[in-house]
Amino acid sequence: MTEKDDRKLPKKEDLGKDPEEPAAEEKRIHPGEFSAARSWVASLVIAAASAAAIFFLTFDVSSPANAGWPQWTWAAFTSGIAFLIMKTGRVSRWRAVFFAVMAWGFVVRFKADLLGLKGSAFVTDAAQEVPYCHIALSSSILNSVYNQYLAVKSGAWREWGPLSLGFLWLAVTLALGQAWCSWVCWFGGLDDGFSRLLGKFRLRKLSLPPGLRDLPAGVLIFFVVVSMTSLKPEFCLWACPLKLTTGFLDPVDAVRKAQLAIFATIAVATLLLGPLILGKRVFCGLVCPFSAWQSLFGRINPFRVTVDAGRCTKCRACSWSCPTFSIELPPPSGTAAAALPRILPYCNRCGECVDVCPTGAISYTVLDRVPARTLFILTALALGAAVGGLFVPDALRMTVAALTGGGR
Amino acid sequence: MALTGLIAEGLGLGLSTGLYCLGACAPVLVPYLLAEEPRFRRDLMVVGQFLLGRLAAYLLLAVVVGLAGARLTAMPGWVTGPALLVCGLVLLGYAFMRGAPRLDACARASASPAVRNIPLLMGFLVGINLCPPFMAGLVRLATIGSVAGCVAYFTAFFAGTTVYVLPVLLAAPLKSVERLRAAAAIACGLSGLWFAGLGLAKLLRLS
Structure with missing residues (x-):
């Protein structure tokens, strides 16, 4: 559905320019931005602050010498992103680059592990039912709470993993809230990346039919209830297209084949074609139950x-x-x-x-x-880099090794 | 066996396996309850109708099995597929009606008494499904040999399982958020798709 453009007519000299591209002479300073941030020195100082935060969050501080070139490259890359955001004043453009690299790193690292350990892109029953992530946890939260109750009741302290994950989630939500979905989530970079590929050729000025924006909340409610019924993470098993980037059980029977067909269809529609054509993050905006979850609890941030x-x-x-x-x-x-x-x-x-x-x-x-522009960007980037530090450096090492014929 | 013994036995079975019943009822009842208007009287009405539908299904089966008695050699498993399919289609229809309120047909439907009584039908359709606790109850029914005994046993079983269904009312206060009601209507549609899919799979003997 398109809406009528009721903006004022552009000046003659502005015709032909991208309306979303701010004019070069527009050096507007946003509230919360250091007034001198657009200067080289101020941007470098902020990038250095970002690098320091990344260093403390991702490196083994007691022995930084153990960090290899991939870790240093990752730290340099993210502080470079901080510099570019500050110097150009464009937040989302450079965030998207950072985000896409995170997604690439995750897919490479996960797939390489899977292929290396199992020799197949599919997971076997012996490994675990399905890969577990924050999206699966939110859409089957009652199952996790129930399992945690059983673990606490039986005194099986080693089974307290989900509880630790819960505290981790709480910490991240307190620090970033909904911003997780655009700065830290290692899946979000996929549809974000595809939504930018076609640039000016994508559809613009698209508004959503009323009610459809609540689709992720509906997905969340439904899957929380139905997962509790079956005691299985049903979103993960039937609907999550992101398993294509990680791993899924061997499609050995009709049910598994049906599941694979369903989420592959959802992947093509919401991770690839939707973002490419509409220029929107269709999966994150209209499907992902974690986005609804985070919109509910992210208010504490x-x-x-x-x-x-x-x-x-x-x-x-x-x-x-x-x-x-x-x-x-x-x-x-x-x-x-x-x-x-x-x-x-x-x-x-x-x-x-x-x-x-x-x-x-x-x-x-x-x-x-x-106003808190600089504070927010530094916090978000540091946390994103800390999470990315868990897999992007490894992905870098693997990629370079593969390209130079050095194996894994 | 004395009637009181049968009642105690049915109640015990219901209380010990009722959580499973909540699992069967919640995907139908919770989204519907959340999608309805935020009035506590209406909430009570929805849950009451749903339970009444379930009770009707239980009593019907109790009477049938009581009459058939020892002649019953196979459980009526064939009802599950169509029941799930109809339940799914009803939920889908409800979600569509909520999603397109401007359509004349939807506006007329939402005002009709039949639509207000949807929970009764859904309770009945969920009630005749053969979940494991229900199967255990049916097997026991087949050995009782009297209609009165079967009705007493299944009424007590119903009472035991109802204890686990009633807490869904605790979700009612969430409905003060308008967006949540819209989301719940979407969840109703997804639930409808899910149950219709399950029903079809059972009809086609895929699962």
Whole structure:
């Protein structure tokens, strides 16, 4: 569905330019951004701060000499991303590069492990039922709670894994909230990457039929209940297309073949074709139950994306650019404040709207009050780099070894 | 066996296996309950109708098995596929009605008393499904040999399992969030697809 463009007519000299590309002379400073951040020195200082954070979060501080070139490369790469974000003022463009590299690293590392250990892209029954991740945990949370109850009751302390994961999730949610989905999730880089491949050739100005935005919440409710019924992670078994990037049980019988066919279809539609054609993150925005989960619990995190009513011109660029359909535009009636774009709880702080807003009216804040752009970007990047540090350096090493014929 | 003994036995079976019954009922009942308007009286009505439907299914089977008695050599497994399929289609229809309220047909349907009584039908369709505790109950029924005994046994079994179904009412306060009700309507549609798929698979003997 397209909406009528009611923006003011562009100036003659601006015709032919990408409307989402800010003019070169526009050196707007967003609230919360260091006023000198666009300078080389300030950007380098922030990149160095980012590198220090990554160093402490990902390296073995007691013996940093043990870190090899892949770890140093990863740290240099992420601090380079911090520098580029600060120097150019474009958050989402450089975040997307970082995010896509994370996704690539995860797939390479996981698949290489699978092929190396099992000699097959499929997992056997002996390994485990399905690979477990944050998306599977959220969509079968009652099963995990029940298993944890059994573990606690039986005194099987070694079975406390999910509880530790729970604390890890709580820490990450306190630090980043919904931003996990755009800065840390190692799957999100896939549809984010595909949604950018076609650039200007993708569909623009797409708005969603009402009600469809709540699809991930519906998916979450349904799979939580049905997983509890069967005591199996049903989303993981039947619907999650991301298993194509990790591993799935051998499709030895009709049920397994049906499952493989269903989630492969979902993968083609929501990870590949949807993002390519629509330029949107279709899986993250319309399917992933973890995004709904995080939109519910992410509110405990203080970072927000805030629209400044005084600077907003209601041009709608933010809503059209949002890759996860998370900015709602009320009908153009009523008071000026009521017509402001509304940031939905599903917003995962990717920064696309911050980048495209022609007046710099959208910014990162703490609780919609205190500007916090630089603080947010540093936090998100450091945490993303820390998680990526678990697999991207290995993926780098494997790739270089494969290219140079050195094996694994 | 004395009637009180049968009642105690049925209640014991229901109380010990009721969690499984919650597993069978929750995917149907929870999304529907969450999708309905946020009024506690309506919530009570939905759960009450659902339980009444289940009770009707139990009593029907109790009477049938009581009459058949020892002549019953095979459990009526053939009912499961069609029951699941119809249950799935009803849920799908409900989700469509909620998703397209501007359509004339949907607006008319949502106001009709038949639609308000959907939980009764769903309770009945879920009730005649052969889950393991229900199968255990049926096997025992076949040995009782009297209609009164069978009805008493299954009524007590129903009472025992109901203890586990009632806590779904605790989810009702969540409905104050409008978006959650919209999401629950979507979950109803997914649940409908799921049950219709299960029903079809059973009909085609794929599972």
